[in-house]
Amino acid sequence: MKTDSTTSVGASDVRFVSVEKSFETATALHSLDLEIERGTLFALLGPSGCGKTTTLRLIAGFEQPTRGQVYIRGKDVTGIPAYKRSFGMVFQNFALFPHLSVTENVAFGLQMRGIGKDVIRQKVAAVLDLVALGKFADRYPRQLSGGQQQRVALARAVVFEPDVLLLDEPLSALDKMLREQMQVEIRQLQHRLGMTTVFVTHDQEEALTMSDRVAVMNHGRIQQAGTPKDIYDRPRTEFVATFLGASNILEGHVRGREGDRAVVDVAGNLIQVSGTPVSKGKLRFALRPEKIVLDPQSGIRAVVKDVIYRGAQTFLYLDMGGIALNAVLQNTAATPADIETGTSVGLSWETASAVALEDPT
Amino acid sequence: MNRVLPASSLLYAVALPPLVILGLFFVVPLCYLLFVSFMTNSGTSLFDLEPTLINYAEIFTDSFYLLIIRRTLLSTAIVLALCLLIGYPVAFYAARLSARGRMIMLMVMMVPLMVSNVVRAYGWVAILGRRGLVSSTLTGVGLIERPVQYLYSFEAVTLGLLTILLPFMIVSLTNSLTTIDTRYTEAAYSLGASPWRAFLRVTLPLSSPGIASGLMLVTFLTLSAYVTIALLGGPRYKLLVSLVFDSVTTFRWPRAAALSFALLIIALIIAVIIQLVVRPNRVQGKG
Amino acid sequence: MGAVFLRLIVGIALTLIMGPILVVLIVSFSSGDALVFPPPGFSLRWFVEFFGIAEMRNAFMLSIVLALTSACASALLGLLGAIYVSRNRNGLSTFLQMLIMAPLVFPALILGLALLLLYKTVNMSVLPGLFIAHVVVCLPYAFRAVLTSLQSFDTTLEEAGQSLGAGPVRSFMLITLPIIWPGVLSGWLFAFVVSFGELNTALFLTGPGIVTLPIEIFSYLQFQGNQLVVAAASALQVLIILFVLVLAERLVGAKQLVQR
Numbered sequence: 004m005k006t007d008s009t010t011s012v013g014a015s016d017v018r019f020v021s022v023e024k025s026f027e028t029a030t031a032l033h034s035l036d037l038e039i040e041r042g043t044l045f046a047l048l049g050p051s052g053c054g055k056t057t058t059l060r061l062i063a064g065f066e067q068p069t070r071g072q073v074y075i076r077g078k079d080v081t082g083i084p085a086y087k088r089s090f091g092m093v094f095q096n097f098a099l100f101p102h103l104s105v106t107e108n109v110a111f112g113l114q115m116r117g118i119g120k121d122v123i124r125q126k127v128a129a130v131l132d133l134v135a136l137g138k139f140a141d142r143y144p145r146q147l148s149g150g151q152q153q154r155v156a157l158a159r160a161v162v163f164e165p166d167v168l169l170l171d172e173p174l175s176a177l178d179k180m181l182r183e184q185m186q187v188e189i190r191q192l193q194h195r196l197g198m199t200t201v202f203v204t205h206d207q208e209e210a211l212t213m214s215d216r217v218a219v220m221n222h223g224r225i226q227q228a229g230t231p232k233d234i235y236d237r238p239r240t241e242f243v244a245t246f247l248g249a250s251n252i253l254e255g256h257v258r259g260r261e262g263d264r265a266v267v268d269v270a271g272n273l274i275q276v277s278g279t280p281v282s283k284g285k286l287r288f289a290l291r292p293e294k295i296v297l298d299p300q301s302g303i304r305a306v307v308k309d310v311i312y313r314g315a316q317t318f319l320y321l322d323m324g325g326i327a328l329n330a331v332l333q334n335t336a337a338t339p340a341d342i343e344t345g346t347s348v349g350l351s352w353e354t355a356s357a358v359a360l361e362d363p364t
Numbered sequence: 365m366n367r368v369l370p371a372s373s374l375l376y377a378v379a380l381p382p383l384v385i386l387g388l389f390f391v392v393p394l395c396y397l398l399f400v401s402f403m404t405n406s407g408t409s410l411f412d413l414e415p416t417l418i419n420y421a422e423i424f425t426d427s428f429y430l431l432i433i434r435r436t437l438l439s440t441a442i443v444l445a446l447c448l449l450i451g452y453p454v455a456f457y458a459a460r461l462s463a464r465g466r467m468i469m470l471m472v473m474m475v476p477l478m479v480s481n482v483v484r485a486y487g488w489v490a491i492l493g494r495r496g497l498v499s500s501t502l503t504g505v506g507l508i509e510r511p512v513q514y515l516y517s518f519e520a521v522t523l524g525l526l527t528i529l530l531p532f533m534i535v536s537l538t539n540s541l542t543t544i545d546t547r548y549t550e551a552a553y554s555l556g557a558s559p560w561r562a563f564l565r566v567t568l569p570l571s572s573p574g575i576a577s578g579l580m581l582v583t584f585l586t587l588s589a590y591v592t593i594a595l596l597g598g599p600r601y602k603l604l605v606s607l608v609f610d611s612v613t614t615f616r617w618p619r620a621a622a623l624s625f626a627l628l629i630i631a632l633i634i635a636v637i638i639q640l641v642v643r644p645n646r647v648q649g650k651g
Numbered sequence: 652m653g654a655v656f657l658r659l660i661v662g663i664a665l666t667l668i669m670g671p672i673l674v675v676l677i678v679s680f681s682s683g684d685a686l687v688f689p690p691p692g693f694s695l696r697w698f699v700e701f702f703g704i705a706e707m708r709n710a711f712m713l714s715i716v717l718a719l720t721s722a723c724a725s726a727l728l729g730l731l732g733a734i735y736v737s738r739n740r741n742g743l744s745t746f747l748q749m750l751i752m753a754p755l756v757f758p759a760l761i762l763g764l765a766l767l768l769l770y771k772t773v774n775m776s777v778l779p780g781l782f783i784a785h786v787v788v789c790l791p792y793a794f795r796a797v798l799t800s801l802q803s804f805d806t807t808l809e810e811a812g813q814s815l816g817a818g819p820v821r822s823f824m825l826i827t828l829p830i831i832w833p834g835v836l837s838g839w840l841f842a843f844v845v846s847f848g849e850l851n852t853a854l855f856l857t858g859p860g861i862v863t864l865p866i867e868i869f870s871y872l873q874f875q876g877n878q879l880v881v882a883a884a885s886a887l888q889v890l891i892i893l894f895v896l897v898l899a900e901r902l903v904g905a906k907q908l909v910q911r
């Protein structure tokens with residue numbers, strides 16, 4: 004099975020080809036294809052139990068695929084044990100060696116690679132400076148705060164310049180303030196080193212803020228992968244649309260086409276939906292609440308059921324011909340402040356905001 | 365779950381040495397012993413290669429053996445009862461101590477557990493023997509005229525076994541009682557149970573795994589405590605395990621082997637009875 | 652009322668358990684010729700006498716050597732077994748655990764008899780046979796101690812080692828072992844103590860000139876040897892065990908010792 008073209012392209016650092024992973028009791032991953040380009044910060048996002056950790060452990064080699072191949076830097080590493088692969092990993096609880104000092108922890112990976120003492124000393128000092136822990140070199144892990152431990156773990160994982168850096172929910176052990184600070188730090192460090200990085204999270208905000216690309220997983224499958232903006236603005240499945248932020252999921256019959264858009268009849272309102280292959284039958288699509296604006300001229304009408312004022316935003320609960328619809332209005336000066344329950348309002352949005360969903364109804 | 369060491373062959377290699385050692389020097393000898401128990405006693409070699417059931421038949425028909433078996437069952441039952449009756453309050457007390465106090469208590473229990481049984485039995489010989497403390501002190505004081513032998517009796521053997529095995533029972537029960545969440549008892553109080561009823565209906569049933577494991581341990585150790593029985597029971601008061609020893613010293617190997625298995629069968633029956641009576645499963649859950 | 656009753660029973664139990672051992676300790680330092688209480692005076696004459704008897708001296712030495720070596724073997728085998736059992740949940744790991752723990756409750760005298768029959772059949776010489784019996788008997792104690800510490804060991808630390816390029820053996824030696832060593836050490840100490848007091852299995856397995864201290868004490872008692880020499884021998888046994896326990900407490904802490 005040496006038909007990989009990636010060797011010559013050299014662009015993708017991690018590649019999964021139809022990887023399946025089954026445990027005795029359950030199948031954790033179903034035929035997963037994945038491609039992570041060199042230098043990207045790649046987030047695996049999904050709810051608990053969807054297979055994020057399993058995916059990461061397959062890259063690491065802690066697990067072996069039941070079927071399919073894993074490539075790192077174009078090399079087929081399927082079957083190669085973890086310690087013969089080149090990756091750095093930051094574990095959820097950091098997994099710092101309690102019996103070794105900070106320096107010894109960080110030096111461990113270099114020692115395993117048989118690097119000379121002097122070089123090790125230089126590199127460890129350099130990386131500890133990078134994570135601003137120079138002063139703590141001789142401490143033991145239990146003498147460090149959570150954030151400092153996190154930095155040691157990061158330093159330990161990158162000091163030997165691995166091909167890939169893996170992070171499994173690296174920030175979940177930290178409190179909110181520290182987490183936000185570390186999100187920025189990790190991102191900056193990753194940019195400075197340019198190291199291909201895969202990190203697992205179940206926090207959509209974290210995935211959106213930190214990563215260059217996101218793969219949204221559910222039930223052992225990748226639902227969609229792309230840039231954060233891509234995924235947010237053009238979700239392809241209901242799961243993606245609702246897991247990342249809130250979304251109205253609407254459904255109607257296709258009445259015709261207009262350019263590359265379908266015209267869908269939702270409770271008597273004709274709505275243009277972008278990105279759809281079908282021209283007949285039923286269609287489901289997503290419409291984000293914050294994309295909706297009030298427009299007295301619009302033919303799309305709805306009755307206001309409830310208004311909730313939230314400071315910066317106003318939440319509207321609407322009834323569009325029997326179909327519930329949520330809208331979020333930014334409270335700018337331009338927004339009319341006096342929306343009353345029971346009144347009828349006109350709605351409009353950029354046509355690209357209504358995005359067809361692919362999953363079957 | 366070969367998460368940690370993917371090289372699973374390496375893991376098998378790790379299991380191999382203990383498997384081999386115990387296979388060769390635990391499983392094989394016991395199978396061999398079982399085999400020998402069905403052979404004929406021989407005057408010249410270990411046994412004659414003639415299959416027979418006579419070794420077992422004799423044990424369960426001969427009146428002498430039956431007497432010893434009955435006596436063994438009786439003293440086991442008494443030791444078990446005493447261990448439970450004394451051990452439970454002690455464990456109950458220990459479980460309510462602070463973590464530190466309990467630690468000290470368990471350490472105190474460990475010393476006797478580790479001291480060789482011969483030393484502990486000798487302690488009783490030194491106390492109860494003809495030239496022992498009680499006898500010589502009483503003679504000295506003038507309460508008795510000639511030294512008296514308090515050993516070689518049912519009471520001496522029972523006392524010896526009890527004191528030697530009590531720590532096992534206490535440790536087992538203490539471990540079990542400490543793991544019981546005090547909130548259960550508090551819940552029982554809140555439902556109107558008196559302390560005594562709360563104990564009977566909540567604490568006692570919840571400690572049944574500890575009771576069962578302690579009793580089983582004591583059973584096995586009582587049945588096989590040859591040296592204690594020999595020193596304190598002497599030639600007069602013998603139990604089943606003494607007969608195993610005697611058969612060996614008279615080179616009747618198949619007989620000794622059969623007696624061993626008779627002993628094991630009795631131990632297993634008692635273990636089953638303990639399980640049925642104490643029912644530890646109701647707490648541990650099935651499987 | 653209940654509390655008083657409880658304390659009374661605890662007192663009785665402790666007296667019954669500790670009494671005989673304390674008596675042995677006290678009379679072994681007696682200066683008198685016979686067992687009398689309280690002893691007429693303090694002396695070490697019975698210890699001197701003990702070491703004057705060649706059989707006792709040899710038995711003492713043999714027991715020490717046997718305890719040292721079989722503790723090492725048990726700790727090693729127990730470590731290997733515990734590694735497998737702690738990392739696997741399959742039929743073999745359950746079986747292995749049961750097999751290793753079995754000698755803990757198995758009637759020791761019967762095990763001794765079974766080994767004796769085997770040894771006689773294959774012509775095993777006395778010393779190795781005795782050594783193996785001690786290993787089999789001590790193994791459950793060592794195994795249990797190591798298993799407890801391995802089960803509370805966080806295996807992601809080993810994965811961290813592997814992510815840094817250390818193979819299974821290296822990550823075990825450099826990470827796991829340094830962290831679980833108190834468990835291994837307390838396993839070793841348990842095995843040492845158990846071997847040093849081992850009696851019922853070894854009863855059949857000793858040979859001419861190859862007798863362990865507990866068995867020497869036993870046969871001395873049976874042949875009505877001088878009881879105060881036996882007291883000294885017994886006291887020596889107790890003192891060594893106390894010494895080992897105190898040492899263990901210093902090295903690995905009381906918690907490690909009493910947990911099971």
Ligand SMILES: Nc1ncnc2c1ncn2[C@@H]1O[C@H](COP(=O)(O)OP(=O)(O)OP(=O)(O)O)[C@@H](O)[C@H]1O
Nearest residue numbers: 026027029031050051052053054055056057058205
């Ligand atoms: N070693 C294992 N043995 C059996 N099943 C496993 C094992 N590891 C994972 N699984 C199963 O595989 C599925 C995916 O697990 P995984 O740990 O990858 O989820 P996850 O996305 O990381 O979830 P979380 O956010 O909760 O960490 C789960 O259903 C889990 O129960």
Ligand SMILES: [Mg+2]
Nearest residue numbers: 055056057203
């Ligand atoms: Mg996970």
